[in-house]
Amino acid sequence: MMHRRTLLVVDDEYWIRQHLMTAYDWAQFGVDRILEAGNGEEAKAILESEHVDVLVSDMDMPFMDGLTLILLAQRAHPHVMILVISGYSDFEMVRGAMVGGAVDYLLKPVDKAVLYAAMQKLVIKDEQRREREQKERDLQFVRLVRGETTDRDLRELTGISSSSWRLVVCHFRRVHPASTEERDALRAMMKSIFAADHVFLNPWTRGEALVILQGDAPHAQQACRMAGALEAMPEISWASILISRVVSSDGVLSQTYKQLCQYAYMRPYSEDVVRTFLDGEDNLFSAHPRLPEETEAGLFRAVERSNASAAEAILRGLFTQKRLIDEGWLYHEAISAMRRCANTIDRAAQKISCPPDTIYALHTLQEDMESVFRMHGLMDAFLLLLQMIELIGGTDGKEIPSPIEDLHAWLDAHYTENVTLTGLSEQFHLSPSYLSRCFKKATGTNLVAYLTEKRLAYAQQLLAEGQYSLSEISILAGYDDYSYFSNVFRCHMGCSPSAWQKQSKILK
Numbered sequence: 001m002m003h004r005r006t007l008l009v010v011d012d013e014y015w016i017r018q019h020l021m022t023a024y025d026w027a028q029f030g031v032d033r034i035l036e037a038g039n040g041e042e043a044k045a046i047l048e049s050e051h052v053d054v055l056v057s058d059m060d061m062p063f064m065d066g067l068t069l070i071l072l073a074q075r076a077h078p079h080v081m082i083l084v085i086s087g088y089s090d091f092e093m094v095r096g097a098m099v100g101g102a103v104d105y106l107l108k109p110v111d112k113a114v115l116y117a118a119m120q121k122l123v124i125k126d127e128q129r130r131e132r133e134q135k136e137r138d139l140q141f142v143r144l145v146r147g148e149t150t151d152r153d154l155r156e157l158t159g160i161s162s163s164s165w166r167l168v169v170c171h172f173r174r175v176h177p178a179s180t181e182e183r184d185a186l187r188a189m190m191k192s193i194f195a196a197d198h199v200f201l202n203p204w205t206r207g208e209a210l211v212i213l214q215g216d217a218p219h220a221q222q223a224c225r226m227a228g229a230l231e232a233m234p235e236i237s238w239a240s241i242l243i244s245r246v247v248s249s250d251g252v253l254s255q256t257y258k259q260l261c262q263y264a265y266m267r268p269y270s271e272d273v274v275r276t277f278l279d280g281e282d283n284l285f286s287a288h289p290r291l292p293e294e295t296e297a298g299l300f301r302a303v304e305r306s307n308a309s310a311a312e313a314i315l316r317g318l319f320t321q322k323r324l325i326d327e328g329w330l331y332h333e334a335i336s337a338m339r340r341c342a343n344t345i346d347r348a349a350q351k352i353s354c355p356p357d358t359i360y361a362l363h364t365l366q367e368d369m370e371s372v373f374r375m376h377g378l379m380d381a382f383l384l385l386l387q388m389i390e391l392i393g394g395t396d397g398k399e400i401p402s403p404i405e406d407l408h409a410w411l412d413a414h415y416t417e418n419v420t421l422t423g424l425s426e427q428f429h430l431s432p433s434y435l436s437r438c439f440k441k442a443t444g445t446n447l448v449a450y451l452t453e454k455r456l457a458y459a460q461q462l463l464a465e466g467q468y469s470l471s472e473i474s475i476l477a478g479y480d481d482y483s484y485f486s487n488v489f490r491c492h493m494g495c496s497p498s499a500w501q502k503q504s505k506i507l508k
Contacts, residue, residue, distance in 0.1 A: 003051035003130060006033040008453040009067065011085075012061040015020050017107075020056060020085070024112065029054075030118045040064025040072075047077055054122065059086040069101060081122045085110055089231075121472065128475065131180060141200040145210060147254030156254060158198050158212040164248045167221065168194065168211040169260045172239035173229060179198065187232075193226050194219070219243055289319070290329055290338040296344050303348035303392055304507070311389050319382050335369075338381055342366045346386045358391050363438070365391075404442045407435070411447075415454040418479040421447065455479070456492055462502040 007026055011017045021034050035050060037043035041063040046052065055073055059066035061507070066084065073080050082102040102123060104118040112214065141157050147165070183201055186209065194211050199327075202208035213219055223241045230239040242260040247253070295318060302310035318341075318420050324334055346362050393444040422436060424447070442445050445453075459477040462468055471482045474497075479485035487495050 003030055003031045003053075003127070006034045006035065006051060007032060007054045007056065008035045008037065008043060008046055008050075008052045010037045010040065010055065010057040010061070010066070012058065014038070014040050015200055016058075024115060028116075029123050040066065040069035044072060047080070052077070053126065055080050055082045057082065059084060059371045064428050069445060081126050083118055083122060085115075121468075124472070124475075127180075133194060135203055137198070138200045138203050141198075143203050143212060143259040145253055145492075154212070156200070158194060158273055164246050166213045166246060167244040167253065167256050167260065168213060168219075168223070169242045169244075169257065170209040170211070170230075170239060171208045171242075172209070172225070172236050189229055190226065193229065194222050213243075289326075290333045291340050296340065297342050299341060300348050301391065303345050304352055306352075306392065308389050311345075314383065315385050315389075319385075320446070331369055338369055339366075340386065340390060341385055345385070345392065349392050352392075354392060361391050362388055388421065402474075404438050408443065411450065415451055416458065416476060418480075419451060419478075451478075452488060452492065456489060458486070459489065459497065460493075460500065460504075463497060465502045466505070470501075473497065 009017050011020065017036050017038070021036060026421045028032065031054065034096055035046055035052065036348065036496060037046055039061045040057075043055070043057065045065065055070075057066045057069055066086065070082055070084070073082060084102045084105045085108060086105070087108040094313050101123045105501075106114060106118060119480075126130075137157065144154065144157065157481045185202060187199045190196065190209060190211060196213060198212070200210040202210065223243055226445055227239065227241055228234045244256045244260055244262055247256055255463075286489055295314060299311055300312060300313045302308075319334075320339070323329075342365070346359075346366060349359060349362055369381055369384055411419070421436065439450075443450065455477045462473045462476060468476065471488075474485035476483040479488070486496055489500070495503070
């Protein structure tokens, strides 16, 4: 989803301004508002009174020239993206504009294709900046609600002016990782439904959104609309929406957040969209042990005798959607029962003296059990239990699905994105160490080396094409820091990116 932008065109020639404003399709770059100024002084006044995203400026103008305007804009309004269109090709003027922060320097008369290419570069940089800033705001708010920092004020982050407010916590599970466009769409939808200025997506988990609602209205209708909207989204398989009671003190924000999360943890198990409202007493449910001792003992004996079929049958009889819902299990009870089953499998493995690397692998799978259940659901957590059985006693000829092929295919499609081992472990329901070990066993190389190989191959392709600058190629290949990209490239290719590009042109 492209952001809307305001464009400011600055040129002392009226007809040139009009041509720039009307002869080009600015809307394709998200521009929905165009302002104009006849010189740098007028432009300065507009920058101080209006929100401007893109500045297109001439260089030679009366009262205040373009270079002075560029330097002023970058100092006072660093978010503004600058494009220079001038009739002067003087090197010092070009250098001054680029040092001042201009994205590109175009000569009049401007070719439409050249202008559009420059605008595309500008949009890419602007979208990346917006995404970085939004992630930083998300992180600051999540740290605030968790009580990890008091550096930022609630009203400063959210823009609320009311003395009373409610906290909304939305937990959801995606069937695949969210793209930037999907995150933006979810954020925009929640802003619209709740009439909120800010929606914060937890950067530490793929399935939590937070909203502050002003005033003491119940907001139940909006929550129902939100639940229905989430239920209609194909990439969302499950969601819960929790709204706090009215709060009038910033100091209880962390306590309110923990209370809502506790409520979500203790509510009845369901795989459907759940609409939960906490507006008054806590009303937390009471948990009961759900794993009979004879079932636990039977699982221990089956694993001890390496009888994978019997162990799997016990687990399949215990963890079914119908049983958990019909018997009124709580989420906490389901997680607790799965954890006890994992501990039982681990105890049996130690009794039969499994090798140390097998015990270690079992422990890493256990560590993931609760987070996988919370984020991905019963069936994915159940798969971890089957993998534990597979590690100990085999599968009696049955093949338990492996995520490595899916991981390999996903990396081939997303290697230019910000890929982390933690993120992959959450997505593919395996601990980081176990996932790394499985990937290396299947491919013969580790994850970092594989990603580096794919990214450098793509960077070489872009260098050979010669359509982007070196810094842009670094970003497109998955490296935000050009210096780091250059070092990695030099280490693997034996020369810098620029030297490799020059050599490729000679070979052509």
